[in-house]
Amino acid sequence: MSQVLSPLPGTFYKKPSPDAAPYKSKGDQVAVGDTIGLVEVMKTFIEVKSDASGTFREYLADDSCPVMAGQPIAGLE
Amino acid sequence: MAIQRLFIANRGEIAVRIIRAARELGIRTIQAYSEADADMLAVRLADEAVCIGPAPARDSYLDVGKVVAAAKAAGADGVHPGYGFLAESSAFARAVRDAGMTFVGPSAVTIDRMGDKVAARQAAEAAGVPVVPGSKGRVETVDEAVEIADQVGYPIMIKASAGGGGRGIRIAENSEDLRKLAPMAQAEALAAFGDGGFYLERAISSPRHIEVQIVGDGTRAVHFYERECSLQRRRQKVWEEAGATCLDEETRQDLCRSAVSLAEAVNYCGAGTLEYLYDPTRNEFYFIEMNTRIQVEHPVTEMVTGFDLVKEMILVCGGAPLSVTQDQVVKSGHAIEVRLNAEDPFMQFLPFPGKVGKLSLPEGEGIRFDHFMYEGYQIPPFYDSLVGKLIVHGKDRADAIARISAALEDLEIEGLKTTAPLHKALAKDRDVASDAFHTQWLEPWLEAGNLTRAQTGG
Numbered sequence A: 001m002s003q004v005l006s007p008l009p010g011t012f013y014k015k016p017s018p019d020a021a022p023y024k025s026k027g028d029q030v031a032v033g034d035t036i037g038l039v040e041v042m043k044t045f046i047e048v049k050s051d052a053s054g055t056f057r058e059y060l061a062d063d064s065c066p067v068m069a070g071q072p073i074a075g076l077e
Numbered sequence B: 001m002a003i004q005r006l007f008i009a010n011r012g013e014i015a016v017r018i019i020r021a022a023r024e025l026g027i028r029t030i031q032a033y034s035e036a037d038a039d040m041l042a043v044r045l046a047d048e049a050v051c052i053g054p055a056p057a058r059d060s061y062l063d064v065g066k067v068v069a070a071a072k073a074a075g076a077d078g079v080h081p082g083y084g085f086l087a088e089s090s091a092f093a094r095a096v097r098d099a100g101m102t103f104v105g106p107s108a109v110t111i112d113r114m115g116d117k118v119a120a121r122q123a124a125e126a127a128g129v130p131v132v133p134g135s136k137g138r139v140e141t142v143d144e145a146v147e148i149a150d151q152v153g154y155p156i157m158i159k160a161s162a163g164g165g166g167r168g169i170r171i172a173e174n175s176e177d178l179r180k181l182a183p184m185a186q187a188e189a190l191a192a193f194g195d196g197g198f199y200l201e202r203a204i205s206s207p208r209h210i211e212v213q214i215v216g217d218g219t220r221a222v223h224f225y226e227r228e229c230s231l232q233r234r235r236q237k238v239w240e241e242a243g244a245t246c247l248d249e250e251t252r253q254d255l256c257r258s259a260v261s262l263a264e265a266v267n268y269c270g271a272g273t274l275e276y277l278y279d280p281t282r283n284e285f286y287f288i289e290m291n292t293r294i295q296v297e298h299p300v301t302e303m304v305t306g307f308d309l310v311k312e313m314i315l316v317c318g319g320a321p322l323s324v325t326q327d328q329v330v331k332s333g334h335a336i337e338v339r340l341n342a343e344d345p346f347m348q349f350l351p352f353p354g355k356v357g358k359l360s361l362p363e364g365e366g367i368r369f370d371h372f373m374y375e376g377y378q379i380p381p382f383y384d385s386l387v388g389k390l391i392v393h394g395k396d397r398a399d400a401i402a403r404i405s406a407a408l409e410d411l412e413i414e415g416l417k418t419t420a421p422l423h424k425a426l427a428k429d430r431d432v433a434s435d436a437f438h439t440q441w442l443e444p445w446l447e448a449g450n451l452t453r454a455q456t457g458g
Helices: B012-024 B041-045 B064-073 B090-098 B108-115 B117-126 B142-152 B175-193 B249-265 B298-305 B309-317 B397-410 B420-427 B442-447 B450-456
Strands: A002-005 A010-013 A035-041 A044-049 A054-059 A065-067 A072-076 B005-008 B028-034 B048-053 B078-080 B156-160 B169-172 B198-202 B208-217 B221-233 B236-242 B269-279 B284-291 B334-341 B367-371 B386-394
Touching: A010 A044, A035 A072, B005 B012, B012 B028, B012 B041, B012 B309, B012 B367, B012 B386, B028 B041, B028 B064, B048 B064, B064 B078, B064 B090, B078 B309, B090 B108, B108 B117, B117 B249, B117 B284, B142 B156, B142 B175, B142 B198, B156 B175, B169 B175, B175 B198, B208 B249, B208 B309, B221 B249, B221 B298, B221 B442, B236 B298, B236 B420, B249 B269, B249 B284, B269 B309, B298 B309, B298 B334, B298 B367, B298 B386, B334 B397, B334 B420, B386 B397, B397 B420, B420 B450, B442 B450
Parallel strands: B005 B028, B005 B078, B028 B048
Antiparallel strands: A002 A072, A010 A035, A010 A065, A035 A044, A054 A072, B156 B169, B156 B198, B208 B221, B208 B269, B221 B236, B236 B334, B269 B284, B334 B386, B367 B386
16 A cells, blocks of 8 residues: 655646546556546645555545645555 | 725746835735745735635636626625736636726736737738748748748748647748648648648748837836847746847837837837847847736846836836826846846756745845745645746946846755756856857757756856
8 A cells, every 4th residue: 555645735636637537546457657636736736746656546635626745646556 | 096005916036026016005905915934935925815816827817708898796896817827818808807906917918919829910911010031921832922021031840720839830941842841731730720821931040039128107108228038948037127238229228119119000009019029140130029018028128227117017007197207217237137046957957846944035225136035935736836036236247247146146045956066057158158149049958958067066
């Protein structure tokens, strides 16, 4: 079991655009380097990538909500 | 009626700037803030402060209903929108006025008119202000396009009527090119936008961005000369000057007078900026758009004219006539502003919302630093990365460059990465020194590794 952490503080998004599906859903396979979400920091969008592989379990941060640097945004198993 | 209680619907350095201006006018200030901005400098400086919502701007600074309700509840009789956020929202200007308060800016009608590119171009043409040469509206056939292009000259841009943001643009170098590209552009526009209409505009290869500061009182307008803002990255200005030394005196006078004509033609009230493209090879300028607000780079104009633009816009919007006539606006020397963003210029300008440590600020005659930092301040990650603007005034351009260079050496902001290294390198660059740049200059300069070379001294 591992967690994906936000590299920067900002606003977290699960989806690449408001109308799109979330990057990952429960049960999806996750490889190292897969994009899990976006963090908007000072009007710049940064992709949050997984540094572990596994099976996607859940998002731990809410969509469009503030996150801190180092805060877990997703759980893998 | 003159404003007594001013609500500031903005944040950051411009909120601080507005509070200072209002205070000098004896006006009480009420600062709006989001939950993420409770400890920002403007909240500490203002007479009163009101929380208007959560951190995301769409739920606070961009929420017209919340901002207007908060201003009204606080007993404000005027609202200053600053720049960005709702500053150029006609819906906001209208809502503020409908709630019985004064909006520090032009009327909603003027914002709409000058904010629409086509309407603004028509207003400019009607006032005798030159616009980028091209077709008068839509072109329907290729033969018609070639005929127009022969008049306008090559290279020429083919733009989809329904396009925008750079989409659907092609450049033809000659008539043969145009005959080939125009039908393609038509087909493409039809497929992409469901409308095959296009228009033509002269392509200006290495234009300079020059703009004119004006203030109007609804009847009369005056200009405060021009600014040169060609050093841009991703269409964001990074370094701005007053004035534009590439212009000869006659062109400068024509340019500034054209801005006043247009401002008076639309009965402009408040501070505004008319943006132009300048083609140095032809010595011609063309109006492109108007910003109906105070701009980030207004301090360079204040430095060379000794005139407080923020105070004046508050006064004229409160109903006062302009406090100056054109011949009272006198310009001296040269000013440069550099924008300090909390970004790492060595890491593709990655934002760096850190905590401000020890602050060492340059001081002295001809130096101004507009900012909103204090030691221990945590920069929130939710908003723009601009943390300060360093401005210097010199006797001429070379002197101003030497002063900005020296002032940057005296500036130290611990705890943050900023764009200061970029400005230090620009201040030492040969093309910058010889004023030989244009709007397409900075990005290739960065891509060529000039910043890293300046850093390593190589």
